[in-house]
Amino acid sequence: MRTHQETPAIEVSGLRQRYGDFEAVRGVSFSVATGELFALLGTNGAGKTTTIEVLEGYRPATEGRVRVLGLDPRRDRRALRPRVGIMLQHGGFLEDLTVAETVAAWAGFAADVNRPAIGDVLELVGLAHKARTRIRQLSGGQKRRLDLALAVIARPEVLFLDEPTTGMDPEARRDTWEVIGRLRGEGVTVLLTTHYLEEAERLADHLAIMHEGRIHVRGTVDEVVAEAGDRITFRLPEVHWEDLPVLAGVAPAVTRADGRCEVSYTLAEGPAAVRAHAALRPLLDWAAERGLTLERLEVRRGTLEDVFLRVVGETTGEPVAAAVGGAR
Amino acid sequence: MTGTALGTVLADVRHAVRLARLDLRLLGRNQTAMVNVVLLPVLMGWMSSRLMPEGEPVAGVPAEIFVLTGLPGLMMSFAIFVNLVNNFTARREELVLKRLYGGLTSPAAIFGGAALSAFLVYLAQVALLTVWIVRVEGGSPPANLPLLLLASVLGAAVITLLAAAFSGITRTAELAQVTVLPVLLVMIAGAPLFVPVAQMPGALRILAELVPITPVVEITRTAFLGADHIGDLGEPLSFAEQWDAALPSLAILAGWLVVAALLARRLFRWDTRRG
Numbered sequence: 001m002r003t004h005q006e007t008p009a010i011e012v013s014g015l016r017q018r019y020g021d022f023e024a025v026r027g028v029s030f031s032v033a034t035g036e037l038f039a040l041l042g043t044n045g046a047g048k049t050t051t052i053e054v055l056e057g058y059r060p061a062t063e064g065r066v067r068v069l070g071l072d073p074r075r076d077r078r079a080l081r082p083r084v085g086i087m088l089q090h091g092g093f094l095e096d097l098t099v100a101e102t103v104a105a106w107a108g109f110a111a112d113v114n115r116p117a118i119g120d121v122l123e124l125v126g127l128a129h130k131a132r133t134r135i136r137q138l139s140g141g142q143k144r145r146l147d148l149a150l151a152v153i154a155r156p157e158v159l160f161l162d163e164p165t166t167g168m169d170p171e172a173r174r175d176t177w178e179v180i181g182r183l184r185g186e187g188v189t190v191l192l193t194t195h196y197l198e199e200a201e202r203l204a205d206h207l208a209i210m211h212e213g214r215i216h217v218r219g220t221v222d223e224v225v226a227e228a229g230d231r232i233t234f235r236l237p238e239v240h241w242e243d244l245p246v247l248a249g250v251a252p253a254v255t256r257a258d259g260r261c262e263v264s265y266t267l268a269e270g271p272a273a274v275r276a277h278a279a280l281r282p283l284l285d286w287a288a289e290r291g292l293t294l295e296r297l298e299v300r301r302g303t304l305e306d307v308f309l310r311v312v313g314e315t316t317g318e319p320v321a322a323a324v325g326g327a328r
Numbered sequence: 329m330t331g332t333a334l335g336t337v338l339a340d341v342r343h344a345v346r347l348a349r350l351d352l353r354l355l356g357r358n359q360t361a362m363v364n365v366v367l368l369p370v371l372m373g374w375m376s377s378r379l380m381p382e383g384e385p386v387a388g389v390p391a392e393i394f395v396l397t398g399l400p401g402l403m404m405s406f407a408i409f410v411n412l413v414n415n416f417t418a419r420r421e422e423l424v425l426k427r428l429y430g431g432l433t434s435p436a437a438i439f440g441g442a443a444l445s446a447f448l449v450y451l452a453q454v455a456l457l458t459v460w461i462v463r464v465e466g467g468s469p470p471a472n473l474p475l476l477l478l479a480s481v482l483g484a485a486v487i488t489l490l491a492a493a494f495s496g497i498t499r500t501a502e503l504a505q506v507t508v509l510p511v512l513l514v515m516i517a518g519a520p521l522f523v524p525v526a527q528m529p530g531a532l533r534i535l536a537e538l539v540p541i542t543p544v545v546e547i548t549r550t551a552f553l554g555a556d557h558i559g560d561l562g563e564p565l566s567f568a569e570q571w572d573a574a575l576p577s578l579a580i581l582a583g584w585l586v587v588a589a590l591l592a593r594r595l596f597r598w599d600t601r602r603g
Binding site: 058077078081082086088090091094095096097101105106109110112113150 | 336339342343346350353354357358422423424426427428429430431432433434598599
């Protein structure tokens with residue numbers, strides 16, 4: 001178990017990053033404990049890559065403070081590099097080298113600074129059968145696997161993965177998740193960015209949803225999902241919609257089409273274990289009094305997607321807000 | 329551990345050697361590039377020595393020998409400058425530099441590796457040229473090899489840093505052919521290849537005094553011929569006197585090294601993305 005005194009592996013406080021007039025990151029703070037997997041989730045252009053690149057030492061922070069293993073990624077670059085693995089979003093290979101030659105060179109770089117390389121790293125990422133292939137001839141997904149191999153070859157203590165499974169087929173994605181899971185099991189701290197909700201849900205101990213340069217929601221997967229609330233949805237003939245009840249203090253969200261209404265309630269307040277049940281009874285009573293049938297009645301827990309869409313919708317004010325706007 | 333300064337330097341050197349070996353292996357896989365490496369000294373040697381009027385000595389040596397012993401300095405602008413501007417620009421585009429920079433290799437090691445491989449190619453070309461001078465033109469082998477090597481190393485360092493700086497203002501690998509052109513023209517026009525600086529016409533002479541390869545051309549020629557070709561006369565010099573004569577030129581190169589390093593520091597970019 002971790003203690004509170006321990007320094008986090010990654011600390012970001014008040015980070016701002018400007019490119020000319022454009023502010024890509026607008027005051028972001030979070031920390032990642034040693035051995036934890038933290039996912040930064042967001043749409044393209046949310047500021048995820050900028051944030052991770054500041055942590056990787058590629059650019060100085062315009063404002064704020066970042067620390068990796070207690071060190072400054074730029075000032076202490078030399079001390080930090082051997083302890084950190086980086087998987088870039090794409091590219092960066094010498095395309096005319098073979099996979100094996102590339103891995104051998106990177107293993108050599110590691111050996112030169114007394115970091116013994118992982119011997120069977122190509123096995124680990126499932127690329128051993130391509131060892132003699134020139135990188136130019138690899139598929140996009142295979143290049144991602146090689147990228148992962150190079151990131152972990154020197155047994156880093158902290159691993160930065162920028163959209164590690166983008167461009168992979170489902171099988172490769174599952175393999176990669178397994179590799180990442182195994183590394184985490186060995187105590188490696190991982191910060192990954194992704195726009196796949198399933199990836200974050202599957203892998204992350206903690207996650208943060210980033211949008212337009214800010215973190216809007218953060219916590220464990222359960223905490224974040226709990227914020228989505230439970231959802232009750234059904235269909236009604238249109239004539240009855242004005243008279244719908246308020247359930248547990250929540251008004252319904254109604255979408256009308258072809259003489260019918262799609263109704264949904266999002267219950268975010270109250271104890272998560274019982275709130276759906278408590279809200280359902282008055283709803284069924286209301287229907288019984290009017291002799292109505294709630295067609296396609298559905299009760300489900302909120303998902304990460306609900307939270308994500310709400311965050312994205314809230315800030316841009318796009319139509320997606322209306323679809324999940326019942327909670328407001 | 330990387331704690332000690334010596335350990336740091338050793339790690340950088342090992343990394344640079346590893347990177348240079350990768351570069352040379354890739355060069356070996358590129359037949360067009362290999363042909364160019366061999367053709368460059370041979371063609372340039374043949375062309376520039378044929379341009380000279382037959383039999384008229386320059387600064388006390390046969391014209392062909394005068395030109396060919398100065399040629400290594402000019403070759404540097406092709407073998408190292410053009411080569412590395414292309415290399416740095418293409419690798420920035422392909423995010424290779426970004427990957428290396430984020431990895432275990434330090435900036436010094438990355439520059440060192442690129443410079444080392446370019447320098448080794450250059451040395452091979454100079455060796456080829458030396459064979460030409462001795463076998464075809466009937467000249468003597470270099471009189472002062474250490475001085476020749478020192479001038480080559482210093483010159484290569486300056487040219488490498490200038491290439492790094494120029495790659496910073498070159499957006500794509502295709503554009504590299506354009507950005508290197510003015511530099512090449514200035515070097516070709518300014519280098520005292522065909523006549524000593526003292527005999528150059530006024531404007532060219534000022535240019536010659538300014539371009540960083542002039543000291544390389546002059547020291548190389550002096551080291552080759554064992555005579556004073558820094559300035560003009562071509563007086564025979566003893567081994568020690570050759571060093572003495574080369575000293576001001578070496579100082580100029582050292583000055584260029586500082587200027588080029590500052591330019592590279594200011595202009596070089598690791599990443600395509602900038603704000």
